[in-house]
Amino acid sequence: MAVSVDEAVSAGPTPDRPPPARRVRRRGHGRSVLEVVLLTVLAVVMLFPVLWMIETSIKENRDVYAVPAEFFGFTVTLDHFRDVFVGADGGRSALSVAFLNSVVVAGVSTVLATVLGVPAAWAYSRFTLKAKKDQLFFILSTRFMPPVVVVVPIFLMYRQVGLIDSKLGLILIYAAFNVPFTIWMMKGFVDEVPAEYEDAAMLDGYSRLQAFGKFTLPLLVPGIAATAVFALIFSWNEFVFAIFLTSSDDVRTAPPAIAGLIGGTTVDWGLVAAASVVFALPVLVFAYLVRRHLVAGVTLGAVRR
Amino acid sequence: MGTVAVQGLCKSFGKVQALDGVTLDVPDGAFFVVLGPSGAGKTTTLRAIAGLDRLDAGTVHLDGRDATTDAPAARDLAMVFQNYALYPRHTVYENIASPLRARRRPSGEISAAVERMSDLLHIGRLLNRRPAQLSGGEMQRVALARALVRSPRAFLMDEPLTNLDLKLRVEMRTELTRIHRSLGATFVYVTNDQVEALSMADQVAVLKEGKVQQVGTPTEVYERPANQWVAGFVGSPPISLLPCHAEGDRLVGAAGWTLPRPRWAAAQDGRPLLLGLRAEDLSVERRASATLPGELYGLEPLGDRTVVDVRVGAQILKVKSRPTITGTPGEQVLVAVDLDRAHLFDAGTGLSLSEAGR
Numbered sequence: 001m002a003v004s005v006d007e008a009v010s011a012g013p014t015p016d017r018p019p020p021a022r023r024v025r026r027r028g029h030g031r032s033v034l035e036v037v038l039l040t041v042l043a044v045v046m047l048f049p050v051l052w053m054i055e056t057s058i059k060e061n062r063d064v065y066a067v068p069a070e071f072f073g074f075t076v077t078l079d080h081f082r083d084v085f086v087g088a089d090g091g092r093s094a095l096s097v098a099f100l101n102s103v104v105v106a107g108v109s110t111v112l113a114t115v116l117g118v119p120a121a122w123a124y125s126r127f128t129l130k131a132k133k134d135q136l137f138f139i140l141s142t143r144f145m146p147p148v149v150v151v152v153p154i155f156l157m158y159r160q161v162g163l164i165d166s167k168l169g170l171i172l173i174y175a176a177f178n179v180p181f182t183i184w185m186m187k188g189f190v191d192e193v194p195a196e197y198e199d200a201a202m203l204d205g206y207s208r209l210q211a212f213g214k215f216t217l218p219l220l221v222p223g224i225a226a227t228a229v230f231a232l233i234f235s236w237n238e239f240v241f242a243i244f245l246t247s248s249d250d251v252r253t254a255p256p257a258i259a260g261l262i263g264g265t266t267v268d269w270g271l272v273a274a275a276s277v278v279f280a281l282p283v284l285v286f287a288y289l290v291r292r293h294l295v296a297g298v299t300l301g302a303v304r305r
Numbered sequence: 306m307g308t309v310a311v312q313g314l315c316k317s318f319g320k321v322q323a324l325d326g327v328t329l330d331v332p333d334g335a336f337f338v339v340l341g342p343s344g345a346g347k348t349t350t351l352r353a354i355a356g357l358d359r360l361d362a363g364t365v366h367l368d369g370r371d372a373t374t375d376a377p378a379a380r381d382l383a384m385v386f387q388n389y390a391l392y393p394r395h396t397v398y399e400n401i402a403s404p405l406r407a408r409r410r411p412s413g414e415i416s417a418a419v420e421r422m423s424d425l426l427h428i429g430r431l432l433n434r435r436p437a438q439l440s441g442g443e444m445q446r447v448a449l450a451r452a453l454v455r456s457p458r459a460f461l462m463d464e465p466l467t468n469l470d471l472k473l474r475v476e477m478r479t480e481l482t483r484i485h486r487s488l489g490a491t492f493v494y495v496t497n498d499q500v501e502a503l504s505m506a507d508q509v510a511v512l513k514e515g516k517v518q519q520v521g522t523p524t525e526v527y528e529r530p531a532n533q534w535v536a537g538f539v540g541s542p543p544i545s546l547l548p549c550h551a552e553g554d555r556l557v558g559a560a561g562w563t564l565p566r567p568r569w570a571a572a573q574d575g576r577p578l579l580l581g582l583r584a585e586d587l588s589v590e591r592r593a594s595a596t597l598p599g600e601l602y603g604l605e606p607l608g609d610r611t612v613v614d615v616r617v618g619a620q621i622l623k624v625k626s627r628p629t630i631t632g633t634p635g636e637q638v639l640v641a642v643d644l645d646r647a648h649l650f651d652a653g654t655g656l657s658l659s660e661a662g663r
Contacts, residue, residue, distance in 0.1 A: 196390035199357050202377035203384045204451075205407030215392055 050280075056273035057081065064269050080274035094249045095275055098257030102279075105167055105253055106235035109174035113231050116175070117182025118224060122212060124183065125190035126198070136187075139180045147177075147240040155244055165246050170253065173241050178231040185230065189223030190216070229290045233283055254279050307368065307458040307491035308333045314353050314363035316346075316515075323349045325515035327363070331459070331493055331508075336485050339495045340502040341512035342538065347495040348387070350512070351461050354493060356380050367458055378407070383452035384461040388468070389444045391436035391451070398432040401450045408455075422450040425484070442473045453484065459491035466501065478504055499539050503527060511535050528646075533655035536581050536648055542612050542623040545587075547580045547597075548652060556580060560618020562597045567644045572651070572658050579655075581648030584625035589613055589632075590641040597622070601636040615640050 031039075055071070056064055063074040087093040123129075124136060154173060155164070163169035193216050201211035236254075243256040252260075258275045261268065309331040316324040323346045331337040339347045352358045354365055356377040364373045372380055383404065391400050399406075401422055405415045423429040426446040436444060445465060452460055466474045466481075482505050485492050496502055502509050503523040511518040511526060519531035530536035536544045548559040551572050556564045558580070572578055590596065599615040599622060606628060613624040615638060624640055632638065649658045 194390065196386050196388060197392060200384070200386060200390040202357065203355060203382060204404040205378045207376065207378060218394055
């Protein structure tokens, strides 16, 4: 018999006297008044800038500057979105090139970090290595420094080797930043796959690498996807390296390109807002796709295995 | 052919010495059981034979050839893991076929072999399922099928029956013995269950803390334990060990009792000894020639028999009796001893002293 808790309670012998805790919960639709108020305040504070950005992106320029500001009843236009992609001369806009650069740089650096990081994570998980903990700590420590600390030495090195103002330069530095993260996150996933599958496969007659590729790797795909999305989001959002290491329009990624829209004599806020909306969308989509792993990644290590 | 010989295996994990000079010689076609408590190094020994772990020292010879540095795939062995290690993404069919696929056998041969295995182990109706949809007993059969589908040099089995319930375990014991006999292959079988060891093995190696204590047939290990520890580990209820020493033609217990000294007891007078008495060689009696006076401590009815606990001095003696036996705790009783079947150990070294004179 399938009876839900609610049915069981209401069908109980004392329907006129539900427990007090339940009564409070009913009134607040499962939450107390205080909770609702606090969550509402938080939501307004967090979401208002986003809403304002979206509104600005579809307002005509005169409405953008209207005082008092208009929340409703303005003329809706998609001109700014067209301007994001189409240049004044009718050709491709500088912003659209920047978006394309972002796609290439974030994509390639993520693939690179994954290809290097996943086997490393497997090795750290499976093999007994000398000073393994120290090695892993060293790998993690490369993430301790904020980019702005290392950007000047990297700028000088890149100038020496000719990587300055090139997509390859950005790809390499993003991959270098994502490999430690990939190793640490993937090691957690590899740890959860029993090593016995590989042992069994080796006795079946496969080599160690075949055993990994045929039996462990398929089980790691969800973890790899989650890790790759994290790496992708980092590379996509990265601003400091991008603005210091690149300058020309055909190399620059979207974050510095959008920032570059601000600072002339007049600022086309509609265009800035539209570009920001376009820029934010992929991250939102990806974050939504991996929302479960996002939590898993954050609490990794806190969960008893 | 399928001989496995390991010599002086040493392996440590951090500070723990898992294997400390393990030497075993498994003859072709033997059902060789490695018996020991958990942490004795049984699994480590098996993994060393399989080539899954790097050794600190020692050699592994397969069919007389040094295979110490060979990759697992090159050793031509099959293994059943304690937790089965069935590939979760693969169907039962693919799991069983895996060793043949790895060796690139033609698909006709593979399907014939899988069918043969599913008949042998009665798992035909499971072939399209995945491991997650199987019960423990079914998984165990599939794991066994995956090992048996090839004819390797030797089969390695790591406590394959541990995770099964008692009824299934007894069934599978018989089944495994039958399979071993029909294949005539070499089995190296690891277990901590002495009943499995005694009932299935041609030869038993008893392992403790990474050291081999004794190798012999099940009867030898049970009847003539090499030392006090083996005597205590093999046998249920465990053997009772009474401190005593020899005095002329008598054995004098620390608790005050005396027994006639067995002819085979080749020990110096006065040296501290342990008299090992198995429950089935004792009986609660009114009158007998060789007896120990004691106090009834408790009864443990087991259906087919009752184990009577008798306190002799500070020690509890386990006595196997008829299920109809009665008594009240505190009652004074005599325990008759079959001295011909008793064991004597040096209390200092633990080594058996019974063998020399027998």
